[in-house]
Amino acid sequence: MLPSDRDLLLDAAQRAIRYREALGARRVGPAPEAVAALKQFRVPLPEHGRDPREVIESLDRVAGPATVSMAGGRYFGFVNGSSLPVTVASNWLATGWDQNSALFAMSPAAAVIEEVALRWVLDALQLPLDAGGAFVTGATIANFTALAAARHKVFRETGWDVDNDGLFGAPPVTVVVGEEVHTTVRRVLGLLGLGRTRTVTLPVDGQGRIRADSLPRLSGPAIVCIQAGNVNTGAFDPAHEICHWAKAAGAWVHVDGAFGLWARAAPDRAALARGYELADSWATDAHKWLNVPYDCGIAMVRDASALAAAMSMTAAYLPQSGPREPMSYSPDGSRRARAVDVWAALAFLGRDGLAELVDRCCRHAAVFAAKLSASGVEVLNEVRLNQVLVAFGDADRTSRVIAAIQAAGVCWCGGTKWQGRDAMRISVSSWATTEDDVERSAASILEAAARA
Numbered sequence: 001m002l003p004s005d006r007d008l009l010l011d012a013a014q015r016a017i018r019y020r021e022a023l024g025a026r027r028v029g030p031a032p033e034a035v036a037a038l039k040q041f042r043v044p045l046p047e048h049g050r051d052p053r054e055v056i057e058s059l060d061r062v063a064g065p066a067t068v069s070m071a072g073g074r075y076f077g078f079v080n081g082s083s084l085p086v087t088v089a090s091n092w093l094a095t096g097w098d099q100n101s102a103l104f105a106m107s108p109a110a111a112v113i114e115e116v117a118l119r120w121v122l123d124a125l126q127l128p129l130d131a132g133g134a135f136v137t138g139a140t141i142a143n144f145t146a147l148a149a150a151r152h153k154v155f156r157e158t159g160w161d162v163d164n165d166g167l168f169g170a171p172p173v174t175v176v177v178g179e180e181v182h183t184t185v186r187r188v189l190g191l192l193g194l195g196r197t198r199t200v201t202l203p204v205d206g207q208g209r210i211r212a213d214s215l216p217r218l219s220g221p222a223i224v225c226i227q228a229g230n231v232n233t234g235a236f237d238p239a240h241e242i243c244h245w246a247k248a249a250g251a252w253v254h255v256d257g258a259f260g261l262w263a264r265a266a267p268d269r270a271a272l273a274r275g276y277e278l279a280d281s282w283a284t285d286a287h288k289w290l291n292v293p294y295d296c297g298i299a300m301v302r303d304a305s306a307l308a309a310a311m312s313m314t315a316a317y318l319p320q321s322g323p324r325e326p327m328s329y330s331p332d333g334s335r336r337a338r339a340v341d342v343w344a345a346l347a348f349l350g351r352d353g354l355a356e357l358v359d360r361c362c363r364h365a366a367v368f369a370a371k372l373s374a375s376g377v378e379v380l381n382e383v384r385l386n387q388v389l390v391a392f393g394d395a396d397r398t399s400r401v402i403a404a405i406q407a408a409g410v411c412w413c414g415g416t417k418w419q420g421r422d423a424m425r426i427s428v429s430s431w432a433t434t435e436d437d438v439e440r441s442a443a444s445i446l447e448a449a450a451r452a
């Protein structure tokens with residue numbers, strides 16, 4: 001490596017470090033001028049290259065101010081986690097290694113770390129330790145991957161080879177979801193040829209939970225999708241009842257547990273996510289509540305052979321025996337060694353640290369709910385997890401308050417729709433959020449509400 005390359009990498013690292021050190025002081029959403037300045041990027045492809053130091057400098061100078069302080073402690077938008085410092089460090093190291101983690105032969109280190117990280121995640125979430133799994137870009141593709149395994153198995157049981165013969169002329173399969181199914185699950189059902197809207201859709205209660213008293217008679221091949229953690233309310237479907245009902249009919253149960261599944265890692269919250277261990281497959285995110293850098297989701301499938309069958313390729317590509325091949329369980333071919341960050345997070349936190357991270361976010365959410373409702377803000381959900389859903393009167397006023405909160409820049413919360421009503425969501429998903437962050441953010445929210 002040239003000395004100038006060394007300086008370049010150090011310079012980028014120092015810029016990133018300065019960025020993170022300044023997070024506490026900067027506004028959470030970018031200033032409008034910073035967003036407007038992004039127009040500097042809209043130039044044609046340069047004919048000639050330039051000094052790499054300038055390339056990095058311009059990214060830092062122009063793009064940096066137009067980023068959103070997601071890595072800080074006062075960002076509560078969507079359900080977006082932050083990143084633990086140890087995972088940013090592991091990510092940098094793994095990027096330096098530049099490993100293609102598709103095959104053991106390409107990177108023994110990445111392959112073994114992935115195997116261990118998968119086992120640790122299954123252990124932390126109290127799921128079967130011998131489940132198969134894949135580290136993918138996020139919960140969307142984790143849902144896709146796990147549901148591809150479900151599709152393989154369910155059709156296989158009818159005598160149909162869906163992976164080779166496709167869906168043309170295939171026997172029908174019932175796909176069951178709740179009315180509050182995450183929109184990405186519908187998208188994935190479309191990608192799998194199972195149909196976005198061709199579902200049996202079960203009614204939900206006021207928290208978005210599938211109503212256990214509404215389960216219809218289920219017959220024939222079926223896939224049932226439930227969720228651990230509604231994206232708005234944080235509520236859990238009654239997994240225990242649904243799994244018993246589905247199993248009795250021979251159906252496959254898939255869990256979208258993008259963030260809620262992590263409740264199982266915290267003894268004081270685990271009861272919320274009881275029964276999910278009975279399912280056949282699970283999708284979760286590591287870039288949400290585990291607080292690793294983007295992008296990282298995890299698909300887990302009880303019957304590892306069903307996952308391998310759904311992901312299999314022409315036999316010639318892969319060695320037939322030997323160590324676990326990451327690519328045999330994933331829809332991806334070449335990919336980064338993203339399991340390294342999961343390993344680093346869990347090695348750093350340990351079981352108790354992970355439990356404390358999850359529990360702390362839930363405690364912060366409860367404080368938000370208490371402070372806001374004490375000042376007359378309507379809290380729409382039962383706050384048991386990390387999500388707080390509030391409304392400031394009608395749609396118009398709610399949207400004005402949200403705009404004022406975002407403009408103030410102390411914190412960032414986004415709008416959402418909840419059962420026909422405009423609302424605002426506060427998702428506490430960051431390791432970095434402190435009591436002081438909650439205090440300051442709640443004050444800013446109340447100030448915006450008072451002015452609207």
Ligand SMILES: *Cc1c(COP(=O)(O)O)cnc(C)c1O
Binds near residue numbers: 138185227258259285
């Ligand atoms: C975030 C989320 C998803 C999608 O996850 P990505 O990481 O954005 O792909 C799916 N389901 C639920 C419940 C989520 O919260």
